[in-house]
Structure formats: C-alpha cells, structure tokens
Amino acid sequence: MPLESVIQAFRSTERVVLLHVERSRTAPTGTERIERALSCFDALTNSMIDAYRDASSALDAVRARAEEELTTALTKGLAVDQDDIDRWADVLEFDSTRPCLCAVLELAVSADPLASQRFRRRAVTALTSSMNGSVISRASDGVIVLFLRADEGPSSGSLDMIMGGLIGTKDCRAVYLGSTVPTLRSGYESYRHAVKVRDVALGSGEGPRVWHYREVLLDVLLCADPPARGEFVRSRIGALISRPQLLDTVAALADCNLSQARAASQLFVHVNTVALRAKRISELTGRNPLVFDDLVELYLAARHRHELEHATPFDHAGGDGDPRVPHSAQ
Structure with missing residues (x-):
C-alpha cells in the first residue's frame, strides 16, 4: 500500500541520515558534513511528501469513482448486486445496512459550476458532522443529490434545521426529501420520491423551504x-x-x-x-x-x-x- 511505503520511508530516514554522516567523516569541515546530512534529509522529506500526495490523490480518485458509480446506480434504478453496493459503500465508509433517505437540493439559477461545487462540499460537510455518518453526493442538472443516514433520534431531528440553513444561502432554492428506506440498496425508491416532491413543489408556486415526501402524498397521487x-x-x-x-x-x-x-x-x-x-x-x-x-x-x-x-x-x-x-x- 502507498501509505505503508511512506511510513517505512519515514522510519528509515534517521538510519539513512546517520549512515550518510558516518560516510562523510572524510569531509574537510564539519559544516560540509552537516550540509550533506541536511540535504539528504530534505530530499527524503520531499520524497515522503510526494508519496503522501500521490497516495491521497489515488484514494480520492478511488472514492470519486465509487461515488459516481453508486449514485449513478441509485438515481437511474439500475439492477446491481448487493456485493457491488457493499463494495462501493465500504470505499465511501457508508453503512449500507442502515436506513437512509435521499435529499435533492435545488441550486439557484445564478449558481455557476464553481460555486455549485463549493456549495456541494459545504452541504456534505455540514450533514456529515451532524448526522454522524458519511454522506454520498452527486451533482446533476441544476441539483445536488444526497444520500444520508436516516436514523431516529436527535440527529434526525436536526436535519430540517441544517437543510433550512442551506436554503438560507444564495446557492440553494429548496430541498426535497424523499421517503426513508431500510437500506442503501433501496435508495432509488427514496430518490424517486424526492423527484416527485420536486415536481409538486415546482408547480405549487410556494417560496423556498424544505419539502417532505410524507407531507405531499395527496399531491403526488394527483400528479400520477x-x-x-x-x-x-x-x-x-x-x-x-x-x-x-x-x-x-x-x-x-x-x-x-x-x-x-x-x-x-x-x-x-x-x-x-x-x-x-x-x-x-x-x-x-x-x-x-x-x-x-x-x-x-x-x-x-x-x-x-x-x-x-x-x-x-x-x-x-x-x-x-x-x-x-x-x-x-x-
């Protein structure tokens, strides 16, 4: 593993530096010996930093690919094996066996791609810290799709407050919450419900707010x-x-x-x-x-x-x- 290689290089730094000092005893002055030691240490340090960056980039790429594949399957209703769901969830550190729900965040019309990405990161960070679990996200067609845990208790009660705070920014116009489903594999059902809530909300003419699927069931039936x-x-x-x-x-x-x-x-x-x-x-x-x-x-x-x-x-x-x-x- 890349990180194991980095740790091994870090632990061997002291040994290499000492060996370098020992071999340079024939140098005319102590100053030159110290400079050689520091030069060697700097080179190893730079190599260690580069290794960390490479490892971090590789991990980010793996997470991004897993997130893209998982959210594509969940938003398109693709038939996938439970093993694939578990593999993606493990990479994203998301408990696929717990209840979850889908939230669709409507972006402001004026939001540019860069601002949308910043808002997406801000929303994921806020929800991750509050819901005590990872959040899976996807940006698509003027909305941000989120899959998050839907446990009962205080963390669930704070969801409306967090979503309301996101609506208060200039980047988000409304939030549509789907139904709670028993596992992540059923996430498409919650996403489909969130989309139905969005259809009802857009036709209602009401101002920005948090919309719940359970609150608009009659409207959803009419829209069918x-x-x-x-x-x-x-x-x-x-x-x-x-x-x-x-x-x-x-x-x-x-x-x-x-x-x-x-x-x-x-x-x-x-x-x-x-x-x-x-x-x-x-x-x-x-x-x-x-x-x-x-x-x-x-x-x-x-x-x-x-x-x-x-x-x-x-x-x-x-x-x-x-x-x-x-x-x-x-």
Missing part, C-alpha cells in the same frame, strides 16, 4: 395521472381562477381549520367578508368551503391551479361544467 389532475382542477376551481381573492380565502380557511374569524385575521378582512366570499365560492363551484369535504377538494385543486395557466376562458369556466354547479353560476 396528469389528465385526471387537469380535469379535477378545472371542475373544482375553474370558475375561481380569475378571482384570486376567493382562492386566497380557500387557502386561509384550510390553514385556519375552517375558522372564519382566524381566516379573516389572516387575510386582514372583516369576518363578514369571509362569509360573503364563502357564499360566492359555493355559488361558483357548487362546493361549500365551510364544509370539510368540500374544502379539501377546493384546497387540493387550488394547490394545482397552475394546470389552468394556459387554459382557455371556456376551460376556466369548467368546460361542460360540474353537475353540482347551477347553470346560473357557470
């Missing part, structure tokens, strides 16, 4: 069938798309657990205004936002209102209309 999702959105809120104040009222009532008073406070309007808006929503959609089941449908549709961005005015009205909506409201 785009035609059905589009029809669902049109039929529920097509008549509201040009009335943002009514959509805001739907969101406020959902946030405030159907409390009109709290919704009014959130919207900075009188409580009677909320009641009037709720009545108008019911007239336009056939669904009462003060009834839980109806509010859930309206709220989910509102979260996906980007489906109607390129729709025609006829589509906004709900096409042929919802059978629950009176023709006078359509």
